[in-house]
Amino acid sequence: MIFSEILIFWYNKNKRELPWRNTKNPYFIWLSEIMLQQTRVAQGMSYYLKFTENYPTISHLANASETEVLKMWQGLGYYSRARNLHHTAKYISHELNGKFPSTFKEIIALKGIGDYTASAIASICFDEPTAVVDGNVYRVLARYFGIETPINSTAGIKEFKELAQSLLDKTQPGTFNQAIMDFGAIVCKPQNPLCDGCPFSESCVALQRNLTKDLPLKEQKIKVKKRYFNYLVVITDDDKTILTQRNDKGIWQGLYQFPLIETNKSVNEKELISSKEFIDLLPEETTISLFNPKEIIHKLSHQHLYTHFWIVETSSNQHAKILWKTIQNFPVPVLIANFLAQFELKK
DNA sequence: GACCCGTGGTA
DNA sequence: TTACCAAGGGT
Numbered sequence: 001m002i003f004s005e006i007l008i009f010w011y012n013k014n015k016r017e018l019p020w021r022n023t024k025n026p027y028f029i030w031l032s033e034i035m036l037q038q039t040r041v042a043q044g045m046s047y048y049l050k051f052t053e054n055y056p057t058i059s060h061l062a063n064a065s066e067t068e069v070l071k072m073w074q075g076l077g078y079y080s081r082a083r084n085l086h087h088t089a090k091y092i093s094h095e096l097n098g099k100f101p102s103t104f105k106e107i108i109a110l111k112g113i114g115d116y117t118a119s120a121i122a123s124i125c126f127d128e129p130t131a132v133v134d135g136n137v138y139r140v141l142a143r144y145f146g147i148e149t150p151i152n153s154t155a156g157i158k159e160f161k162e163l164a165q166s167l168l169d170k171t172q173p174g175t176f177n178q179a180i181m182d183f184g185a186i187v188c189k190p191q192n193p194l195c196d197g198c199p200f201s202e203s204c205v206a207l208q209r210n211l212t213k214d215l216p217l218k219e220q221k222i223k224v225k226k227r228y229f230n231y232l233v234v235i236t237d238d239d240k241t242i243l244t245q246r247n248d249k250g251i252w253q254g255l256y257q258f259p260l261i262e263t264n265k266s267v268n269e270k271e272l273i274s275s276k277e278f279i280d281l282l283p284e285e286t287t288i289s290l291f292n293p294k295e296i297i298h299k300l301s302h303q304h305l306y307t308h309f310w311i312v313e314t315s316s317n318q319h320a321k322i323l324w325k326t327i328q329n330f331p332v333p334v335l336i337a338n339f340l341a342q343f344e345l346k347k
Numbered sequence: 348g349a350c351c352c353g354t355g356g357t358a
Numbered sequence: 359t360t361a362c363c364a365a366g367g368g369t
Contacts, residue, residue, distance in 0.1 A: 032365080033365065033366095034365095034366095035365090036364085036365040036366095037364090037365065037366045037367075038352090038353085038354090038363080038364055038365085038366055038367095039353090039354080039355090039364060039365080039366095040355080040356075040363095040364050040365090041364090041365080042355095042356085043354075043355065043356085043364085044365090075353090075354075076353080076354075077352085077353025077354040077355085078352055078353055078354085078366085078367090079352080079353075080352065080367080080368070081352090081366090081367085084367085084368085111367095111368090112366095112367070112368085113367080114366060114367045114368085115366085115367090116365075116366055116367085117365085117366075117367085120365070132365075134364090134365045134366075135363075135364060135365075135366085136364090136365070137365095154348075177365095178365090181365055182365095184365090185364090185365080190357095190362075190363065190364085191357070191358065191362085192358090221362095222349085222350070222351090249351090249369095250351080250352085251351090251352065251353075252352090252353085253352090298353095299353090299354085300352080300353055300354080301351085301352070301353060301354085301363095302350085302351060302352070302353095303351095333353080334353075334354065334355095
């Protein structure tokens with residue numbers, strides 16, 4: 001049997017039942033693919049259900065505000081996915097008469113959709129023979145064929161795409177694509193792959209040469225930066241606070257947070273309240289206390305945030321316009337959400 | 348082409 | 359604890 005036949009035979013017997021698996025509705029497939037970018041099924045599942053319930057069609061999504069969409073996305077990370085999703089929903093709704101494009105070429109032109117996602121949607125929804133190459137595909141092919149080209153190199157990206165395309169079952173591209181990803185997620189896992197009983201065990205190069213643990217190869221990644229965050233949690237006598245939206249480039253774009261004073265090292269109370277940012281924001285008399293003496297280290301993919309939350313009590317402040325009890329309506333990073341949960345407990 | 352973008356699970 | 363990395367894409 002050829003590669004695709006073995007693979008699809010395995011898939012038909014072992015595939016996972018997922019909410020987006022029994023539909024060709026491009027909106028649902030699109031939504032699931034965006035959510036699952038760099039995200040495990042278990043993590044994205046509840047978000048998918050929540051989105052499809054609240055936004056059953058592209059039009060519903062298009063008519064929501066960006067802040068509402070971000071709030072629903074809160075906790076899933078990589079928030080540009082949500083912003084681009086919303087942007088493209090509006091584009092399809094307003095410029096394309098609500099009709100999702102039906103070819104790879106048109107689909108990949110949409111914001112937030114790259115080669116992988118366009119291939120997935122085109123193959124699953126429209127039976128266009130375009131092979132997906134995601135982390136699973138890199139791993140399965142690198143091991144089975146014993147390929148040592150780094151998967152994050154230009155040469156590797158090209159080589160694996162062409163190989164996947166050559167293996168694709170053109171008569172059922174959507175099934176093939178989902179099969180190879182499911183196989184990678186269930187059998188040919190990153191760690192402790194289930195080589196015993198694997199349908200490819202007789203011809204897998206990595207297994208025969210004991211290279212399973214070494215493949216796929218990846219060029220080394222970049223280092224993590226340290227940053228020092230001081231959040232000013234202002235509380236006025238009439239229970240108001242200050243929230244600001246992150247609109248600059250960088251992390252958490254579009255999300256809300258407390259006023260932030262970033263320093264190049266950990267600072268104490270004296271240093272904090274004598275800083276220009278603090279005085280500009282809170283010129284009046286305040287009572288300040290440190291909420292977490294032990295700094296919280298919030299780890300992102302490319303930076304570690306050493307964070308202190310400072311509780312700043314004041315009778316009133318001209319910037320404090322957010323009623324404390326309405327904070328829950330704002331999309332916030334997990335770092336802030338975790339603080340709020342802790343803070344409510346201690347209040 | 349290098350770098351950036353979140354969060355959570357696993358060993 | 360650290361390191362890896364998961365249905366990638368944008369700039």
